[in-house]
Amino acid sequence: MNESLAQIxxxxxxxxxxxxxxxxxxxTGFFTDTTLCIGCKACEVACKQWNQLPADGxxxxxxSYDNTVALSDTTWRHVAFVEQFDPISEIxxxxxxxxxxxxxxxxxxxxxxxTGALIYNExxxxxxxxxxxxxxxxxxxxxxFGVIARNESDGRAHKCTLCYDRQKDGLVPACAKSCPTxxxxxxxxxxxxxxxxxxxxxxxxxxxxxxxxxGAEASGEYSALNSFFLLKDNPFVYNLPERPRRPAAHLKxxxxxxxxxxxxxxxxxxVLFSGGSRG
Amino acid sequence: xxxxxEVNDPRDVFSQITPVYDIQRSATxxxxxQPGYYGLPILKRPFWKWEIALYFFLEGVSAGTYxxxxxxxxxxxxxxxxxxxxxxxxxxxxxxxxxxxxxxDLGRPERFLHMLRIFKKTSPxxxxxxxLNGFGLFATVLAVLSVPASKLPFGKGVLRMVxxxxxxxxxxxxxxxxxxxxxxxxxxxLETTANPVWAHTNFLGPLFGASSMSTGAAVLAxxxxxxxxHELHRQLVRFEDIASATEAGALAAYVVSAGPAARPLTVxxxxxMFVLGxxxxxxxxxxxxxxxxxxxxxxxxxxxxxxxxxxxxxWAITYAGQDSALDPELANRNAPSKTGDPFWGPxxxxxxxxxxxxxxxxxxxx
Numbered sequence: 001m002n003e004s005l006a007q008i009x010x011x012x013x014x015x016x017x018x019x020x021x022x023x024x025x026x027x028t029g030f031f032t033d034t035t036l037c038i039g040c041k042a043c044e045v046a047c048k049q050w051n052q053l054p055a056d057g058x059x060x061x062x063x064s065y066d067n068t069v070a071l072s073d074t075t076w077r078h079v080a081f082v083e084q085f086d087p088i089s090e091i092x093x094x095x096x097x098x099x100x101x102x103x104x105x106x107x108x109x110x111x112x113x114x115t116g117a118l119i120y121n122e123x124x125x126x127x128x129x130x131x132x133x134x135x136x137x138x139x140x141x142x143x144x145f146g147v148i149a150r151n152e153s154d155g156r157a158h159k160c161t162l163c164y165d166r167q168k169d170g171l172v173p174a175c176a177k178s179c180p181t182x183x184x185x186x187x188x189x190x191x192x193x194x195x196x197x198x199x200x201x202x203x204x205x206x207x208x209x210x211x212x213x214x215g216a217e218a219s220g221e222y223s224a225l226n227s228f229f230l231l232k233d234n235p236f237v238y239n240l241p242e243r244p245r246r247p248a249a250h251l252k253x254x255x256x257x258x259x260x261x262x263x264x265x266x267x268x269x270x271v272l273f274s275g276g277s278r279g
Numbered sequence: 280x281x282x283x284x285e286v287n288d289p290r291d292v293f294s295q296i297t298p299v300y301d302i303q304r305s306a307t308x309x310x311x312x313q314p315g316y317y318g319l320p321i322l323k324r325p326f327w328k329w330e331i332a333l334y335f336f337l338e339g340v341s342a343g344t345y346x347x348x349x350x351x352x353x354x355x356x357x358x359x360x361x362x363x364x365x366x367x368x369x370x371x372x373x374x375x376x377x378x379x380x381x382x383x384d385l386g387r388p389e390r391f392l393h394m395l396r397i398f399k400k401t402s403p404x405x406x407x408x409x410x411l412n413g414f415g416l417f418a419t420v421l422a423v424l425s426v427p428a429s430k431l432p433f434g435k436g437v438l439r440m441v442x443x444x445x446x447x448x449x450x451x452x453x454x455x456x457x458x459x460x461x462x463x464x465x466x467x468x469l470e471t472t473a474n475p476v477w478a479h480t481n482f483l484g485p486l487f488g489a490s491s492m493s494t495g496a497a498v499l500a501x502x503x504x505x506x507x508x509h510e511l512h513r514q515l516v517r518f519e520d521i522a523s524a525t526e527a528g529a530l531a532a533y534v535v536s537a538g539p540a541a542r543p544l545t546v547x548x549x550x551x552m553f554v555l556g557x558x559x560x561x562x563x564x565x566x567x568x569x570x571x572x573x574x575x576x577x578x579x580x581x582x583x584x585x586x587x588x589x590x591x592x593x594w595a596i597t598y599a600g601q602d603s604a605l606d607p608e609l610a611n612r613n614a615p616s617k618t619g620d621p622f623w624g625p626x627x628x629x630x631x632x633x634x635x636x637x638x639x640x641x642x643x644x645x
Contacts, residue, residue, distance in 0.1 A: 008389045015393050063317040070319065080316060108473065114405035115393040134393045135386015137326035138404045141600065144473035144613050146322040155386025212624055219622035221614050235624045236611045239316035242621030245478060245613035247471040248401040254470040258463040258484025261529065265492045265522055266346055266459065272518050273347075274354045276510045 015115075015132050027124035028167065029226035030176065031192040032098055033199060034238075035211065036183035039065055039096040043077040043175035043184055050163065050174035051076065064094075070239075071099060073149040076160040077175050080238050097238045098175070098184055101126065101147045101160035102215060103226035109157075111248040112142035117157075124189075124226060125162040133157055144244035162227070189226060196230060208232070214240060221249040321610035322473060325600040330384040332597035334377055335465045335487065336494070336590045338411070341373035342461035343495015345418060347518075349451035349458070362511060364425045365502040371422035374415055381411075403468040410460035417454025424450065462491045469596065473613055475540035476603035477596070482536055486529035487593065490561070493522035494589035497565075497582035504578040512578055516569050519585065527562050540609050543599040552595035561588015 047053065053074045061067050064081035071078045082095040107126045110118045117132035118139060128148075135155040139148045148159040163173035171177070176186035185192060196213055203211040210232050215225030222244050235242050348366030351359040382391045394408035424447050428438040466484030469477035477483060500515045534541050544553040561584070568581035603609065614622070621627050 011390065012392060015390070015396055061317075063319075066317075072323075082316070111399075111401035112404065112471070114399060114402045114408060115390075116397040116399065117393070132390075132393055132396070133387070134390035136384075136394070136404060137386065138402070138472075140323050141325045141327070141472040141474050141477075143323070144321075144610070146320065146604075146610070149323050150326055150386050157386075210625070214623045216623075219627065220616060222622050231624065233625075235621065236315055236607075239319060239321055239607070241321055241611050241613055242624065243612050243614040243616055244622065245473045247473060247478060249614075250478070250481075251401060251403070251467070251471050253481055254467045254484055255463065257481045258467050258488055259459070261485035261525060262346075262459050262462040262488040262492065265489065265525060266350060266455075268521050269347055269492075269496075269518055270350045270354070272514045273351045273356070273359065276356075276358070276514060278356050278358060 011131070022122045024124075025122045026188040027190075027226065028162065028187065029103060029125070029189050029192055029228070030100060030162070030173075031185040031187075031196050031228060031230070032100065033183050033185065033196070033230045034095065034097040035203065035208070035230060035232060036181045037079070037096040037098055038181055038183075039079055039081055039094070040180060041068075041079050042178040042180060043098050044068060044075070044079060046174040046178035047077040047160075048075075050166070051161070071101070071145075071147050071149075071159070073151040073158040076100065076158075082233070082237055084233075093232075095233060095237065097229065097231070098179075099238070099240075100175070100227055101162070102145055102228075103160075103162060104223050105218070105226060106223035106246060106248075108142040108144060108245075108247050109139035109148050109159075111246075112138045114138060121164055123162070123164070123167055125164065125167075126159075126226075127161055127164055128157055128159060130156055130158075142247055144241055144246070192228075196228065199230060203230075221246045315607055315611075318607065320605045321607050322604040324604045325472075325474060326386075327384065327597060327600065329594075330380045332594040333590075334380040334384075335593040335597065337373045337380070338377050338461055338465070339487065339491030339589065339593070340494050340498055340586075341370050341377065341418065342414065342458045343491045343493070344373070344498055345370040345414070345421075345458040345495075346455065346462065346492070347495055347499055348421075349455050352448055352451050355448075358508065359511065361506065362499055362503045362508075366499055367418075367421045367425045369498050369502065370418045374418045377411060378415070403464050403471055406460065407464045407468060410457050410464060413457035414454065414461050417450060417457060420445065420450050421447065421454065462488045465491075465593075469600070472600075473610070474600045474603050475606065475609035475613065476537065476543050476599045478613070479538065479540035479609075479615075480533050480536040482529050482533040483596070486526060486533050487596075489522055489526035489529050490589045490592050493519055493526055494586055496522060497585035497589075500578050500582040501586075504582075512574075516577065519565065519569060519581075523562050523566055523585070527558075530558065530562070540603065542606075543602040544595060547599065547602050549595040549599045549602070552591050553599075556591025557588055557595055559588075560584050561592055564588070 056068060056075060059067055061069060064083050066081045068075055068078045078099045080097045080099055085092045103126045110126055114136060115132050115134055117129045119127055119129060121127040133156040135150055137150045139157050140150055148157050150157050166173055172186050176184045193216055196216055200211050200213060211230060213228055214231050214235055215228035218224045220243060231238060344366045348363045352363045382388045385391060399405040424442050424445060428435045431438055463484060466487035470483045472478050496515055496518050503511055534545065543549055565581040565585045568576045571577055
């Protein structure tokens with residue numbers, strides 16, 4: 001009992017300590033080229049191993065080879081399988097995509113986090129500080145990609161860290177390291193974007209004109225994604241939203257409407273109460 | 280919308296897939312460009328359940344009674360002194376229930392104070408945590424100031440001194456911004472998420488706010504039901520009428536503006552709670568009873584129905600997030616767009632895209 005109390009006390013103290021943050025490094029990210037993905041799930045396995053994440057159980061979904069289903073608190077890489085054998089357009093292909101946290105440049109989870117547990121680290125990656133997170137689950141409802149989730153056993157939010165620990169030691173994240181076809185590319189963002197643009201042009205030149213980049217630059221209300229994708233079909237086919245919402249973009253308008261109503265009702269109550277006889 | 284078990288983890292779809300569904304899906308190859316990924320949800324289900332629904336209701340009653348009592352006090356009308364005092368006791372009592380509910384909902388309850396590590400301007404939950412602190416302080420101070428010193432078993436002198444030193448009206452006025460924040464922020468907290476049933480509107484804030492004010496007035500009406508002050512009864516009935524009308528207007532605007540995103544409330548699993556509870560019990564029923572000749576129906580039954588309806592409203596909307604998260608179509612087109620173009624991919628016009636993106640980086644809040 002005393003030990004756990006001491007633990008709580010030190011946790012509380014540590015949450016307020018603000019050491020100097022590490023100096024900014026080059027911005028890093030993932031470029032996942034789905035045209036190279038062969039669906040081997042080595043990224044899923046490598047991620048689980050390096051990050052010591054528990055297994056998801058042995059389940060068959062019947063959704064092609066996808067038995068992982070979705071990203072979650074304990075699954076930070078997820079390979080999607082889309083079988084397209086279309087009698088009408090006569091296209092016969094398999095689309096495979098290794099999905100991961102998008103590491104948005106203006107991340108809704110970071111904007112929603114009330115404790116400051118979610119931060120942009122020195123590599124401009126979105127990172128959950130596990131010693132700060134108190135499990136309020138606001139990030140879970142804020143994420144338009146359904147990436148982050150709260151773990152039932154430890155009560156905190158978890159997601160891809162972009163292998164912060166490995167990056168600190170100059171290593172490539174586990175999934176990118178293990179990818180046998182270099183479908184998952186890791187590097188600094190400038191190089192990745194150039195390489196991605198070149199790859200799209202190359203594919204277009206070959207006649208694969210449906211190739212495009214998902215999230216390489218900001219669009220609409222949404223920021224660019226530090227882990228972006230090369231896709232060949234509508235984003236929704238891969239379970240990615242066509243128009244992800246950035247909740248904080250609507251914050252001011254929402255507050256305006258809300259305060260207008262509450263202030264108006266307060267004013268009306270003042271008018272009503274000031275009438276009538278005085279005691 | 281498929282009727283699925285309540286789970287927070289989308290991986291639990293395993294338990295929801297029947298063998299029949301399995302065979303059908305595997306036998307039908309996906310069409311090129313056919314929307315969706317095996318009908319699986321894009322979003323995660325909210326973890327917010329009954330604790331949060333109950334909190335929204337209680338803090339609404341608390342902040343509503345605070346505001347009405349503070350306003351009544353500021354009119355300086357001696358006739359209202361007793362309802363002001365009752366209002367402050369109710370504010371204090373309901374306020375006390377709020378922090379435990381919020382703390383119980385955390386994954387790590389012992390870290391509740393981490394909410395106050397920082398002030399973050401983009402996080403309504405952070406605003407709410409600070410507002411609850413300020414509100415709690417003023418609710419407590421005003422409850423202490425309202426206790427008649429003569430009724431205390433001890434410390435009468437100290438209390439009298441405190442009451443003389445701290446003017447009630449000024450304390451009430453200083454706490455009013457916190458109370459207004461407590462009334463205004465819960466709707467905004469739900470609106471600034473990616474969950475379609477909450478986010479695809481600007482009217483959830485006004486709806487929650489009007490409900491808080493009307494439940495606050497209902498509690499005051501109940502508390503003063505036995506007093507013979509018919510003028511106060513009339514004033515509270517008038518206010519209830521206006522607050523209920525505002526609530527009804529906000530509710531209609533919400534349903535219209537949310538459009539298909541409101542389906543979990545209008546036809547989904549929460550529709551009974553929403554239509555019968557929030558609208559029938561909370562708005563229509565009391566509006567009729569407030570016009571009845573019987574004073575019991577007017578000032579006891581009608582306020583009780585308003586309270587039940589207020590709880591039903593906040594309960595239904597909180598739980599509607601569960602089903603809404605499972606709808607991949609709404610999550611796919613989650614952000615508003617005039618043209619309907621996707622942000623990236625086939626159909627995204629590059630010229631438009633760059634014009635919009637420079638605008639959105641100007642508004643960047645990091």
